[in-house]
Amino acid sequence: MSAEENEPVPELDLRLTEENPEELYENAPCGYCSCLPDGTLVRLNQTLLSWLGYSRQELVARRCLQDLLSMGARLHYETHCAPLLLLQDQVRELSYQLRRRDGTTVPVLMNAVLRRDAQGEPLVLRVTLFDITDRRKYEQELLRAKAEAEEQRELLTVKNAELLRINAELDNFVYTASHDLKQPVNNMVGLFEELKRTVTFHDPEAVGMMGMFADALQQILNTIEGMTDVVQLQRQPNQAPVEAMDLLTFTKDIIRSLQASAADFTLDFAAASTLPLPRTSLHSILYNLLSNALKYAEPGRRHHVWVSTTHEAGGLVLTVRDNGRGIDLHRYGQEVFQLFRRFHPEVAGSGLGLYLVRRLVQQAGGQIEVDSTVGQGSTFRLYFPAA
Incomplete structure (x- = not known):
């Protein structure tokens, strides 16, 4: 028992x-x-x-x-x-x-x-x-909720189609406008160069004004080119073939193209020596982050940039850190990756670089985060899913 x-x-x-x-x-x-x-x-x-x-x-x-x-x-x-x-x-x-x-x-x-x-x-x-009175009421509530959900889904589908149409029209407008503006601005640049070559100015302030005018023309050209890049990025997402690019060689080539002799670079790709991305995407990501790191160096201090890879939660993290001017995230934290947002107006720029970087990272299925302290520098972490 x-x-x-x-x-x-x-x-x-x-x-x-x-x-x-x-x-x-x-x-x-x-x-x-x-x-x-x-x-x-x-x-x-x-x-x-x-x-x-x-x-x-x-x-x-x-x-x-x-x-x-x-x-x-x-x-x-x-x-x-x-x-x-x-x-x-x-x-x-x-x-x-x-x-x-x-x-x-x-x-x-x-x-x-x-x-x-x-x-x-x-x-x-x-x-x-x-x-089954209560059960029938519950079933009717479920059916009513389902019908409302279907109605909302249909409404969202219609709104989404409308937004896609509007976005397509905006893309076409921006692309056409940037394309049509580029040639007249290039003509202005040519005429300005010819003006500087053939005309003598006796006003002592003319030299400074000429420089300001040249900078303004270059800023217009940079903005137009950036707008074209943004539209092309949205029109042709993920169409380029993915390549396992050697990060060390690729990053060194970009540093040489930036002529960054006034800065020190520490490159550490021991954790992951390659990153599976389209070549153009990886170039745009690294070029924009490294050029920004150089552009926003803190005056009076030897500039240093660290680029490294690590593994976290089954994915790959690409980190770009500098000891530059930094960004006031308490004030601008929600605007860092928005179009045409610039936080150091004394430094020339178009406000498109970080927007493009985020879009490219998102197209690769990843995300980007930033830590920054004014006067100490910024750290950008790019999280990519495991291949």
Whole structure:
């Protein structure tokens, strides 16, 4: 004998053992009724009578089960349920509407069992009915919520299509405008160079003004080229082939192109020597981050830039850190990667570089974060998913 069998049986309230079966039947939490094979009611419990609003005398031997059903439920009972009972002696969880005396209805689930006599002839039908009013309300709420969700989804689809159309039109406008403006500005640059070559200015302030004008022209050209790059990036996402670029060689080539002799670089790609990206994307990312690091060097301090790779959470992290001027993130933290946002107006720039970097990182399935302290430098961390 097991230890569980040896444990003493807990004492029970003796009143619980004195439950009257008739009382259990009459006040059960569900409706019970018994019928003749043709549906004539011979017995109903008090629960079912309370639901219907009839007295026992009004129904027993006077009405049929079918009479208590709504029109549609009665039709289904006679054409489907009754034949099925004769065929398999039981049905389960048929959803019907009971019709109360006052004309209202109550939704129920019906289970029924057909009992036969010794000769196999149908004798009595025993029916159990469960009130599913609350369940039906819940189902209706779900259906209503689903319909509202579908409506919202269709609305969002329409709005999304409209936004895509507007974005496409804006892209076309920006591309056309930048393309059409580039040639006139290049003509202005040529005319200005010819003017400087052929004209002599006697005003001592002319030299400074000429320099300012040249800087303004160059700023316009940089902005136009940046706008073109942005539109091309959005028009042709992820179309370039992915290559496993050697980071050390690639980064050194970019540093040489930047002519960054006035800065020190520390390159550490021991954790990951390659980064699977399209060549043009990797070049744009590193070029913009490194050129920004050089451009925003802190005056009076030897500039230093660190570029490294690490592994975190199954992905690759590319980090570019400098000891430059830094960015006031408390003031500009939400604007760092937005178009045309610049935080050091005394330094020439277009405000497009970091926007392009973020877009390229996002197209590769990654994300970018920045930490920065004014006067101490900035750290950009680019998170790429595992290949």
